[in-house]
Amino acid sequence: MNITRLKQYWYPIMEEKKLRHTPSAKKLLGIPLVIGRINGAIVCFEDRCPHRNVPLSHGTITHKHLRCGYHGWEFEASGKLNRITGCNSCPDTIHLKSYQIHCDHGIIWVLLEGDSAFENPFSVLKGWKSSVHTRVIKADFIHAIENFLDPTHTPFIHKGLLRQESHQRMLITQACDEQGFTTYYTLLDRQNGLINRLFDQGIDENIASFHLPGYALIEYRQAKKSVFQVAIFFVPIDKGEVSMVIRVSLPKTIIPSTFKFLLLKPFMELAFRQDKLILEQQYITHRQQKTPYIITHADLVIDHLLYLLADGEKGNEKTIAMAL
Numbered sequence: 001m002n003i004t005r006l007k008q009y010w011y012p013i014m015e016e017k018k019l020r021h022t023p024s025a026k027k028l029l030g031i032p033l034v035i036g037r038i039n040g041a042i043v044c045f046e047d048r049c050p051h052r053n054v055p056l057s058h059g060t061i062t063h064k065h066l067r068c069g070y071h072g073w074e075f076e077a078s079g080k081l082n083r084i085t086g087c088n089s090c091p092d093t094i095h096l097k098s099y100q101i102h103c104d105h106g107i108i109w110v111l112l113e114g115d116s117a118f119e120n121p122f123s124v125l126k127g128w129k130s131s132v133h134t135r136v137i138k139a140d141f142i143h144a145i146e147n148f149l150d151p152t153h154t155p156f157i158h159k160g161l162l163r164q165e166s167h168q169r170m171l172i173t174q175a176c177d178e179q180g181f182t183t184y185y186t187l188l189d190r191q192n193g194l195i196n197r198l199f200d201q202g203i204d205e206n207i208a209s210f211h212l213p214g215y216a217l218i219e220y221r222q223a224k225k226s227v228f229q230v231a232i233f234f235v236p237i238d239k240g241e242v243s244m245v246i247r248v249s250l251p252k253t254i255i256p257s258t259f260k261f262l263l264l265k266p267f268m269e270l271a272f273r274q275d276k277l278i279l280e281q282q283y284i285t286h287r288q289q290k291t292p293y294i295i296t297h298a299d300l301v302i303d304h305l306l307y308l309l310a311d312g313e314k315g316n317e318k319t320i321a322m323a324l
């Protein structure tokens, strides 16, 4: 992966409501982070005490300081060392490495490098209701994104739930740029999974998009009107470990959205577990055997994902007809 490039983006790291009075250990692109609220401010540091390199996330938070659990060194919210156990004074040159933080709509975001302006793709849609969930899977970052955006696995991994293998025809066009891509699916036949039979009132178009570094959105439309959206921010925690911040959104209607979410939840959970299982199996094989794989024109998103995230060759714009 192009780690240098990926470090220049903001990532959702945790939900603010999950912050406790103790420091939280997180990882982003393999870098251990400690997050906590010190003196009212949410802060993020490299999770390493400069004294003997133990994780600060094993320490404690007093009202004004983060205290290392090993020899009790104390750090201020700015990261500056404030107290050395057994010494009357401490040098003012010792600082923890700190990272930029932004809290927005209950989510804490982190920037590892650079000065990119904060942008929240999860901003609340007017007149819609959303529910946000976080999941972690042991999978490859790029292939987890591919799985969410590519439809060809659906009649097999989600057999019966999202689709039956029955030649549902669709016309597909895809536009790519330097920050992402958008794939438009015009459904000539209605999707025929159980979830569609129960909830789908006639969706005739899906728009699936990706934006660097890991934001993917599928919008389901009926007569040009958006009726359901699933967005996932894929966060590369570490090699083979991906966090997914999932936002499911429905327009507010006469039937309360909360009730609809409750009805949909078990089906969405099942689809997630089915994907998780195959992605985790894929990663084990991928890790053990570094054999190159085959990309065909039916693999709609992998080429441009590899271009954006791993310096592969640029993907082609596509216009194809497909039946699944």
Ligand code: FES
Binding pocket: 049, 050, 051, 052, 053, 054, 068, 069, 070, 071, 072, 073
């Ligand atoms: S290792 Fe942190 S105070 Fe010694």
Ligand SMILES: [Fe+2]
Binding pocket: 147, 148, 153, 154, 157, 158, 271, 275
């Ligand atoms: Fe899937």
